[in-house]
Amino acid sequence: MTSALNATAASLLGFLHHGPMSGWDLAATAETVIGDFWSLTRSQVYRELASMADAGLVEAGERGRRDRQPYAITAAGRAAFAEWIDREPGSETIRFPLLLTVSFGRHLPPERLAAFLSAHRAAHEQRLAGYEQQRSLAEASGGADGYAMATLDFGLAYERAVLGWFDRLPELMPGG
Amino acid sequence: MTSALNATAASLLGFLHHGPMSGWDLAATAETVIGDFWSLTRSQVYRELASMADAGLVEAGERGRRDRQPYAITAAGRAAFAEWIDREPGSETIRFPLLLTVSFGRHLPPERLAAFLSAHRAAHEQRLAGYEQQRSLAEASGGADGYAMATLDFGLAYERAVLGWFDRLPELMPGG
């Protein structure tokens, strides 16, 4: 048994269950499907694909147009994925720079802090709008994938909670 | 001008504004004050202190009991911190392994997924209870630090949103 997969590599294997894909496509798929709660870069994708190919979990196919290099999952890859997803998922990590800024807010002029907050609030409003649009589209097209709806609903709940927090801030903070 | 501080190092400088502290105390303070939205380990603390001492942002004092090594912030350190906190904070990153598991839920027997979910739900209930207790204590002791209340309120809102999501899951997911 080889050493355990990391979640990023495992996710790529997850996507490859649908059929062979190139690094570019995998990166794009990951961005749209899991990007809201699991970030990864193209660089990582190519690195993980290379290392999984070494380990026999994926196999490179013939290069196509634009030097496009498709990878297919192998039997060993399926086994490794199955092992990975059967393990207790770890708890989430959140790294929220804005909260650090708030936490050390006494070191900042109130207007400056307020400017940061309103910029971030706007960004979260946009993210919420994006999620709502996604949900509308999913509902309209009818073919509701329950698992995707579940993660989308998390995004909606999260963004609403964040916006609610922004709204309460003036009462909570000095000089609000 | 030296290269920009990372948020972890900057936070240590933030704490050192209250007076000299040892690595141990800084790690403990960080865990309680910003630990809910910014994780760091003791290892990092000692590494950042060493590198900030090299850069002249902190100064090691005389060793005390138990080989305790206090660090004090320097004028350059205050300047670096001021510069750091005046910059637009980046957007948050969330890495939520459970959502990956849900996202790839079709590859898992429903009972297994349900077990993961209920374990995580329990953990979040406990975190919410912890935050509520913190708030009670803060309110009882009267001396409400608005900035701390603001970050605590975020934690409360986040955990409530997560629990709400868990509650809606059965309706969203296949075999719920």
Add this chain to the structure above:
DNA sequence: TAGAACATGTAACGGGTTACATGATTTG
């Protein structure tokens, strides 16, 4: 006096991020 808690640190690894370099194909 034994064990818990305090305290400091090093070494190594894994992986996330950024920057850079290169070329193919499509589209205006």
Add this chain to the structure above:
DNA sequence: CAAATCATGTAACCCGTTACATGTTCTA
């Protein structure tokens, strides 16, 4: 034909995490 987009990759750095090693002081 120029610009945009698609596509692959390498190199280097930073930093988060884990494991290990060592010694001190308090307290039951």
